Amino acid sequence: MRNRPSLPALIALAILVDSYCWVATSAASPAVEDELRGGAGGRTMRRRAASVMVPITILKSAVSDGAVCMDGTPPAYNLDPGSGAGSKSWIVNLEGGAWCNSAKTCQLTKSSGRGSSDHMDKEIPFTGIMSSSSAVNPDFYNWNRVKIRYCDGGSFAGEAYDKDTGIYFRGQRIWNAVIRHLLSIGMASADQVLLTGCSSGGLAVILHCDQLRAFFPSGTAVVKCISDGGLYLDAVDVSGGRSLRSYFGDIVAMQGIAQNLPPACTARLDATSCFFPQNIIDGIKTPLFLLNAAYDFIQIVLSLAPDRADPSGAWRACKSNRTACSASQMSFLQDFRDQMVASVKGFSSSRGNGLFISSCFAHCQSEQLGTWNTKPGGSPTIQNKGIAKSVGDWYFDRAEVKAIDCRYPCDNTCHHII
Ligand SMILES: *[C@@H]1O[C@H](CO)[C@@H](O)[C@H](O)[C@H]1NC(C)=O
Numbered sequence: 001m002r003n004r005p006s007l008p009a010l011i012a013l014a015i016l017v018d019s020y021c022w023v024a025t026s027a028a029s030p031a032v033e034d035e036l037r038g039g040a041g042g043r044t045m046r047r048r049a050a051s052v053m054v055p056i057t058i059l060k061s062a063v064s065d066g067a068v069c070m071d072g073t074p075p076a077y078n079l080d081p082g083s084g085a086g087s088k089s090w091i092v093n094l095e096g097g098a099w100c101n102s103a104k105t106c107q108l109t110k111s112s113g114r115g116s117s118d119h120m121d122k123e124i125p126f127t128g129i130m131s132s133s134s135a136v137n138p139d140f141y142n143w144n145r146v147k148i149r150y151c152d153g154g155s156f157a158g159e160a161y162d163k164d165t166g167i168y169f170r171g172q173r174i175w176n177a178v179i180r181h182l183l184s185i186g187m188a189s190a191d192q193v194l195l196t197g198c199s200s201g202g203l204a205v206i207l208h209c210d211q212l213r214a215f216f217p218s219g220t221a222v223v224k225c226i227s228d229g230g231l232y233l234d235a236v237d238v239s240g241g242r243s244l245r246s247y248f249g250d251i252v253a254m255q256g257i258a259q260n261l262p263p264a265c266t267a268r269l270d271a272t273s274c275f276f277p278q279n280i281i282d283g284i285k286t287p288l289f290l291l292n293a294a295y296d297f298i299q300i301v302l303s304l305a306p307d308r309a310d311p312s313g314a315w316r317a318c319k320s321n322r323t324a325c326s327a328s329q330m331s332f333l334q335d336f337r338d339q340m341v342a343s344v345k346g347f348s349s350s351r352g353n354g355l356f357i358s359s360c361f362a363h364c365q366s367e368q369l370g371t372w373n374t375k376p377g378g379s380p381t382i383q384n385k386g387i388a389k390s391v392g393d394w395y396f397d398r399a400e401v402k403a404i405d406c407r408y409p410c411d412n413t414c415h416h417i418i
Contacts, residue, residue: 086142202230
């Protein structure tokens with residue numbers, strides 16, 4: 001079963017995430033990782049979907065603006081040009097892949113593909129919302145689709161240089177330099193634009209959505225954003241602490257992120273709070289779609305039950321296997337789901353916004369063939385509508401989409417990854 005990764009793979013992932021240096025794996029779930037590596041399932045799907053490998057472009061000219069990866073190498077992107085009716089439409093995807101929060105973890109990230117364009121995979125497959133197949137991706141397949149590679153460790157929002165380690169945190173400069181470059185090669189005359197990204201890339205979407213719209217001042221382009229798996233909550237963990245707040249606080253401080261957070265938020269709250277979507281989504285003026293699993297696998301292992309909040313290991317079985325969760329653990333997770341639903345209440349009341357909060361144990365659902373579309377893999381559905389259809393209906397104003405699933409385990413269309 002391709003949606004059930006092996007336990008060792010899962011534990012390895014959980015350990016990597018727990019040690020806060022989830023750098024070697026893909027932005028997404030183990031299932032996505034398998035797909036990207038061309039695992040058995042992935043290969044079958046890819047052949048059917050005829051998705052192509054997309055080559056990298058290294059943006060050397062950005063270095064003179066100080067827009068560099070953690071190790072000082074130039075930033076990079078992969079572009080699959082649009083065609084026909086899609087040639088004036090652009091999807092800009094911000095690659096995800098965790099963050100780094102300390103000299104130690106950043107040193108590790110720096111010498112990987114998440115911190116250096118010297119170490120990036122040169123060709124990557126575009127799948128799901130990035131796919132060029134009309135069957136997989138009916139609404140966006142012929143758009144210009146570009147993935148901006150993630151090599152700053154701070155959701156494209158940092159502005160700092162660490163003299164002791166010689167590490168650059170230039171996420172915001174990378175964002176500005178690559179967007180300006182894309183404008184110069186055709187995006188300036190776009191009539192439709194969609195910013196997307198998953199995980200730390202999904203958080204980056206929330207942080208940069210209004211900034212992208214500002215690059216299209218004439219107002220003639222439709223600009224919208226979708227954050228996948230980016231709704232990280234400032235939640236209380238299983239030990240009563242706030243593991244993710246402490247982790248995000250380290251990232252914000254080390255990478256000089258405060259200056260790039262929405263001023264309307266930093267005027268009333270501390271910078272770390274303004275790195276949490278729940279405190280900024282109500283102030284975003286550009287239409288935004290939040291796609292998230294209510295039982296987000298990465299939030300369970302990174303935020304709710306990381307090893308340091310669970311020294312006795314009481315959560316170890318549950319966080320790699322949902323059927324091993326006790327009644328009280330499940331009730332803790334149900335409470336987390338309720339917090340997520342509550343966090344989007346105000347956001348939901350804005351007409352242009354969209355929502356798809358599934359009751360799945362998942363993470364990153366838009367770039368997986370299996371979860372993006374009803375064909376060929378079988379997307380999770382809410383009220384009989386899958387993810388690709390929901391996102392398309394929202395983007396093109398075909399229907400209002402404010403989909404919030406009933407509580408686990410009521411939905412039998414999920415692709416649970418634990
Ligand atoms: C998950 O947990 C259940 C209940 O404890 C157990 O029966 C099952 O074998 C576990 N699955 C895996 C893959 O470990």
